[in-house]
Amino acid sequence: MNPTLSNRPAARVLVIDDDAGIHAAIRQVLGHWPFRGGSPRHLPTASGPAITALQFEVTSTYHGEGGLAAVRESVQTARPFAVAFVDVRMPGWDGVETTCRLWEADPDLQVVLCSAFSDYCWEDIVSRLGISDRLVILKKPFEAIEVRQLSHVLAE
Numbered sequence: 001m002n003p004t005l006s007n008r009p010a011a012r013v014l015v016i017d018d019d020a021g022i023h024a025a026i027r028q029v030l031g032h033w034p035f036r037g038g039s040p041r042h043l044p045t046a047s048g049p050a051i052t053a054l055q056f057e058v059t060s061t062y063h064g065e066g067g068l069a070a071v072r073e074s075v076q077t078a079r080p081f082a083v084a085f086v087d088v089r090m091p092g093w094d095g096v097e098t099t100c101r102l103w104e105a106d107p108d109l110q111v112v113l114c115s116a117f118s119d120y121c122w123e124d125i126v127s128r129l130g131i132s133d134r135l136v137i138l139k140k141p142f143e144a145i146e147v148r149q150l151s152h153v154l155a156e
Contacts, residue, residue: 010055011155012079016067016098017087023060026085029144030056030151054152064093064101071105080106082155088115096120096128109134110154116140
């Protein structure tokens with residue numbers, strides 16, 4: 001077991017999407033993995049003993065304004081989010097506008113911008129957000145392993 005992971009507090013993940021089904025799917029992927037025995041903090045490996053996985057605390061909001069309020073509160077309480085999954089198509093602020101505002105409130109926040117559509121090309125996104133190692137684009141429908149891997153990698 002890796003003590004650096006097992007003794008860490010849960011990584012905070014923010015989901016900003018107007019579809020309640022997306023919130024439920026991400027919560028299921030990050031909180032209730034289908035394990036056969038053992039603690040959900042341990043992932044079996046193909047070649048040997050279990051490895052320890054991060055635990056996640058997932059917070060949901062259904063629009064950009066709610067996401068910004070959650071990020072501001074997280075910074076004020078010194079409990080920042082590690083990762084935000086942000087839908088591109090939402091009423092009110094779209095995902096790109098929301099990401100701009102989230103980064104103003106917390107420049108260290110990692111963002112996964114999610115979309116099933118080609119609302120923005122790469123050049124449009126870069127012109128508004130800049131090139132950043134804090135941004136990943138994920139196409140919907142996404143696979144559970146993509147959400148899990150991105151959450152682990154970006155929370156580090």
